[in-house]
Amino acid sequence: MASNEGRQYRLGLLTGDGIGPEIVPAAVTVADAAFAAAGRPGAVEWTEFPIGHEAIRELGSPIPDSTLDGLAGTDGWLLGPHDSAAYPEPHRSRLNPSGTIRKHFDLYANIRPAKGLPGATAIAPQTDLVIVRENTQGFYADRSTYRGTGEYMPTPDVAIAMGVFTRPAIERIARTAFQLARQRRRHVTIVHKANVLQLTTGMFKAVTLEVAAEFPDVTVDDFHIDAMTVHLLRRPGDFDVIVTENMFGDILSDLTGELAGSLGIAPSINAAENVAMAQASHGAAPDIAGRGIANPTAIILSAAMLLEWLAGRHDDPVAREAARLIDSGVSAAVAAGVSTPDLGGTASTAEFAKAVVAAIQDGR
Template structure:
């Protein structure tokens, strides 16, 4: 099983190094047979090759089973014509890693705003309001005059259908509840299409209860009582916001694991939910939990999709050990208090 490892920017190298110690321990303990290759992305790639993400890196990634991707400092990259490419978007769109799976749960031994929560947000990751992933050529964001800026949104039936299916399949393994989040009262065509596709898929899963919330109401209900929700499915932009909110309600963005996956191609990418935090890099205080849990999710996903119980066991054991470590105040990073 081949894994591409790319630390990327900011605290990325630090938390990637910590994550790889854990992954290698699991590799030995569960006889996973993992092989790792390291690849430069972000500023390291820009310095060497003149771009933050090479096409060669993407093509090489297609030959791997999994990817461990550190956080990026996208806001600090130069313009695209000077080599500044969104690394995360590049992997997601070019490798068609459409399902961004973002769990959030409360741990009783950590301070959290939410009292009870154990949910998963299924985020469609390849289209939506993001201007770097909704056009064949050019950008979905542009300025026709110096004082007017426009942004386009792309929603397709295909993308909505497959993220909905992923959500319902996951719900069947959990508590059989799916919440679709939208703004179809205003975005009648785009969110209307999303909601239509979700309902079509729901008809194939009569055991799963479906309800839907408008995005602004959903944010309020998540704060009020997150325990009501099981699997939440929504479009790219809404899910980006809701998943950060849910993670912070659980105690910290530093606790939020995440994978980007394509069940059809079998490729999965582990990626921390938080950013590159350059203000604390090289201080040995960054919390590696998010990337470690993302790697655990990657192993579990590979185990489930390929029928490898030792991979599923390795992922579960990493999660258990992380909880054991987090339960001890002396071994927590400062963002956890």
């Protein structure tokens, strides 16, 4: 639309720990190149906010209030990995930075595609699906209470965890899944354990089926979580959009990421109605930090997902084209034999990003 021809975005940067300082700048370089190739150079004003070890040293917290306040003034942000297991106490025992951000901004939809890349080694290269994971409730203790945790120990020998499922949360994640399916192959699969967890995941299944009636053009089926792992191993190409609760979605997205190649190429966004956070599915990999060999594919493709989300929210065809150019640029680089050591190649982090930029500039 004409009103969006010169639109500028203010996007937050949270570099993170471990390999974050290597892979996040690579994603920024690629995103800027994609916007330039799409006809809007300088479309993003990147604003960095402290997080992780750096924030602990400077501000006494891995996710300071000033960072949360700053993010509230952006259109979205790019989150690098955090190494919360290595934080000093009391920070290590508290909700980690990504969890804090998701909870603070009610980022209820965790969307994780799994798609094989031509030229890359994959267990199931035909994989092309998306996990749509409810991100605020379910069985995860850090998301099942307003304050505190959903895990507790009434005695030293008894540990109890609670899961929370509500109709509004299920309805909104279900609509997210069906709307996404309409942009893909119009097939939604509900994953649950309603035969045992009848009131909780049974409610998830039932409410999602109610929402399905609003989308008569989308095919719907459902599977128990244990059966679904087998189906994904045997026939991942048969699935399109998979919607499920929090913990099941976390598990299945790691599985499908490996089927498609590795977690090093597995992107994601965490989205609410008005804001979204791009975040690779993998961790901080402190064992290879500083060596320049980390795979930036996942965070680069996560940045593309963020641009696609911005395109939808703001009706911005230039952002959509920039996202398409990133996707095609990554595919072209890998197909040409450029990859990092985890995928069997020899390219450094910076060399891979350079190859993606070159492919974008060539219009591939």
